[in-house]
Amino acid sequence: KLWQLHVHAPEVMLNQLIRRMPDGSRIVLIGSRTSNGAVNRSQYAATKAAMIGMVRSWAKELAPRGITVNIVAPAATDTPMLHDPNRTSSPPQLPPIGRY
Secondary structure, eight states: OOHHIIIIHHHHHHHHHHOOTTTEEEEEEOGGGGGOOOOTTTHHHHHHHHHHHHHHHHHHHHHHOEEEEEEEEEOOSSSSGOGGGGGGGEEEEEOSSSSO
């Protein structure tokens, strides 16, 4: 399911949209700092790393049309998973802004 959500869905969506996008458009996908690897998050990290590869490839492929493709990796988001007591192996890091 993680692969479907984080890799396959953006692939299908962008393959359809790219043909219709005007030159000079912008594409931004949401990544994760976990793409560098994290304890007990191997499959999630792998999908986010795959997204980075897709984004880099699309950026090169679409550059001649002036379309930029970027991925942003936000800090921890205040969701129930952030407060899960089983998350002790990968505690969230407070971002420089000082809040989640």
